[in-house]
Amino acid sequence: MSRIKRSKVNLLLDIVLLLIFLVTYEQKATGNVIHEWLGAAIVVILVTHMLLHWQWVVSTTKRFFQKIGAEPRINYILDAAIFICFTTILFSGLMMSRILLPSIGLKGSVDPFWKVLHSTSTDIILLLAAIHIGLHWNWIVNNFKRLLTPGEGHYDYEVNTSALKSLGRDILSIGGRTLIIITVSGILALGWYSFSTSPKAASFASYKTEIGHQHGRNDIILENFQEGRTQDRSHQMQEGRHKQGFSLTNAAAGMVKNLAVISVITVMIVFLRKMIRAKS
Numbered sequence: 001m002s003r004i005k006r007s008k009v010n011l012l013l014d015i016v017l018l019l020i021f022l023v024t025y026e027q028k029a030t031g032n033v034i035h036e037w038l039g040a041a042i043v044v045i046l047v048t049h050m051l052l053h054w055q056w057v058v059s060t061t062k063r064f065f066q067k068i069g070a071e072p073r074i075n076y077i078l079d080a081a082i083f084i085c086f087t088t089i090l091f092s093g094l095m096m097s098r099i100l101l102p103s104i105g106l107k108g109s110v111d112p113f114w115k116v117l118h119s120t121s122t123d124i125i126l127l128l129a130a131i132h133i134g135l136h137w138n139w140i141v142n143n144f145k146r147l148l149t150p151g152e153g154h155y156d157y158e159v160n161t162s163a164l165k166s167l168g169r170d171i172l173s174i175g176g177r178t179l180i181i182i183t184v185s186g187i188l189a190l191g192w193y194s195f196s197t198s199p200k201a202a203s204f205a206s207y208k209t210e211i212g213h214q215h216g217r218n219d220i221i222l223e224n225f226q227e228g229r230t231q232d233r234s235h236q237m238q239e240g241r242h243k244q245g246f247s248l249t250n251a252a253a254g255m256v257k258n259l260a261v262i263s264v265i266t267v268m269i270v271f272l273r274k275m276i277r278a279k280s
Helices: 003-025 031-052 054-063 070-095 112-135 137-147 161-196 199-226 234-245 248-279
Strands: none
Touching: 003 031, 003 112, 003 137, 003 248, 031 054, 031 070, 031 161, 054 070, 070 112, 070 161, 112 137, 112 161, 112 199, 112 248, 137 248, 161 199
C-alpha cells in the first residue's frame, strides 16, 4: 500500500471512529442494543488502526528514552493514554453489558464501579480526542484534500508473484500483532478487575455517584423553580431522567455539545502550536 493511500485509509478510519464514538457517547440516542454493538465495532476499528501504525509504535517505543523530538514523544504518550481509555471504556462496558453478555449466556455486573469507570473514561477520552485532533490538524487538512482529489496517489493493484509469496508471512505477522494488542488490553482489563474488588473502588464509585446525584438534584430544583415549584421531589428526578432517556432532542443537543467541546479545544491547540512555532 502506498504512503498516500495509507494516509487516506487512516483518515477514513479516524473519521468513522470519531462518528461512532459521538453516537455511542449519547446512549439515549441509540438504546442499549445499538450502543453495545457499536462498541464492539470500535474494537475492530481500534485494532485495525493500531496495525496500520504498528511500525511507528515499535520504532517510537524503542527510541522513546533516546534523543527524539518533543512532538513524537507527546504523540506517543497521548496515543497511549487514548488506548488505555478506550480499553477501559470497552472493558467496563462489557462488564455491565445487558445485550452482548446475555447473548452468550452470561450476566453483566451490577456493581456501580463499572458504570462510574465507564462514564469517567468516556469524558476523559473526549478531551484526549480533541487534543489529538488539534496536534494532527495539518495532517488532517492535507489528507482530506487528497481524499477529495480523485486519482492522486494512485496505487497499482496488479497482483505479482512476490506479493502472493509474502501473503502468508503477512497473515502471520498481522495475527501476531493482533495477539500482542489483545494481550496488552487483557492485562489492563485484569488490572481494572483486580482494582474493582478493592475498598478504593467502592469509595471511588460512591463519591462519583453522589456527585452525579447532586447534579441531577440541582437540575430538578432549577427546573421547578423556573416553573414556580421549588420543592425537591425524588420521584420527579427519576421521572425527569426517564423522559431524558427517550428524548432525541436531548441526544442531538448532547452530540452538538460534544462537537463544540472538541472544536474549541482543537482551535486552542492549533493556535498554541502556531504561536510556539512562530517564536522558535
